[in-house]
Amino acid sequence: MKGYLWTGGDPGSQKSLAPPQTGRLAPWEAIAVEAVGNVIEFWGFKRNQGRVWGLLYLRGEPLTAGEIERELDLSKGGVSMLLRDLEHWGVIQRVRVPQDTVWRYAAETDLVRMVTHVVEEREASFVTRIRADLSEARRLAEGAGGVPPEKLRRLERMAVLAEHVERALRLFIKTSRLDVGGVLGAFRDGALARKGER
Amino acid sequence: MKGYLWTGGDPGSQKSLAPPQTGRLAPWEAIAVEAVGNVIEFWGFKRNQGRVWGLLYLRGEPLTAGEIERELDLSKGGVSMLLRDLEHWGVIQRVRVPQDTVWRYAAETDLVRMVTHVVEEREASFVTRIRADLSEARRLAEGAGGVPPEKLRRLERMAVLAEHVERALRLFIKTSRLDVGGVLGAFRDGALARKGER
DNA sequence: GGTGCGGTTCACGCGGTCTTGAACTATATG
DNA sequence: CATATAGTTCAAGACCGCGTGAACCGCACC
Incomplete structure (x- = not known):
């Protein structure tokens, strides 16, 4: 213990x-x-x-x-x-x-910055991985032949979806960053009198 | 049923x-x-x-x-x-x-909507819980006496931080929703005659 | 050298989560 | 009614990540 x-x-x-x-x-x-x-x-x-x-x-x-x-x-x-x-x-x-x-x-004092940083990295690599997988699947499906075109379209839509999610994620991280920028000013340690820094 | x-x-x-x-x-x-x-x-x-x-x-x-x-x-x-x-x-x-x-x-076809919905719920309750904890801690600390004022201020800053994170999160969920709204248009199935109700 | 202490590494075990597979219910069919 | 097949529930167990604690390293001081 x-x-x-x-x-x-x-x-x-x-x-x-x-x-x-x-x-x-x-x-x-x-x-x-x-x-x-x-x-x-x-x-x-x-x-x-x-x-x-x-x-x-x-x-x-x-x-x-x-x-x-x-x-x-x-x-x-x-x-x-x-x-x-x-x-x-x-x-x-x-x-x-x-x-x-x-x-x-x-x-x-910048715990948050670190979190967003690490999360960002994680997210980014993850999302790219997903997109790579999806386009790989699409490639295979097209090469295979005999795949109904409407199924190809479904695949395609999934890829689009992934892209949109990715965009939303990046946006979140960015805003979170900025938003937190303001916080850090108040959050930052040091002189008690120091306020509104940055 | x-x-x-x-x-x-x-x-x-x-x-x-x-x-x-x-x-x-x-x-x-x-x-x-x-x-x-x-x-x-x-x-x-x-x-x-x-x-x-x-x-x-x-x-x-x-x-x-x-x-x-x-x-x-x-x-x-x-x-x-x-x-x-x-x-x-x-x-x-x-x-x-x-x-x-x-x-x-x-x-x-609205997987994403469901995800954002559930995530939103989860996030929301989680964040409120955190904030409740922090203010509870603050209450206790103030009541306890003998707690250096600068420590109280640290606590306070943590609460502020939590609020900001919460705001960023809600923002993300909202934008994600909207962003995905566009996607759903393209995502929605058109190949099969589907009775879309909801 | 030796002893004590701060610090690191890592195999093991505990605890929690997900999946399995079997027992069980429900519903159709002859 | 017997039988078969779809579907649900749940205890047992597989699996995995984390923290523990012992062994180990290295430095300081005697």
């Missing part, structure tokens, strides 16, 4: 060094983190990737893998992999505190 | 190639059917639901459950359930051929 972080020492000797409270998440934190988890899962990523990002974002300050592991009740290995993915996608950042040796992780 | 008479179109097309030539799918059919399966799965439905619809659409004439079972190599029970779902969503139609006792199933 959890633990494994604790294996070495007795629980009593918690280093006062880092974590203020080793306790669980505050209820409101738990709810918010869970919400992010749901969203991210909905978009086709792993739920825990969302939870990790959510925690990092809510806390605002960089956390260590160990802290994340404890707060979200994940395994050491799991946290490692999740962090790797998130960093790879550029939605979290690995930071080093001056005279500390451990890595800490901080949330980038 | 449900179902309509198959006031079938031109008998000529029916007998030419239609007779239970129950071999395997033609290669081009297989490819096309598979493509539909992929699409539908991508949208969060079962792959086989897409394959069944695709087959029915390509064939253009109503097929029996047995034929579907054979062509797509599915189990009897599975076909039954798949057909039930598809019919329930209104993307296939149950038809009865005059002096025959078995049910046959024909593809409606």
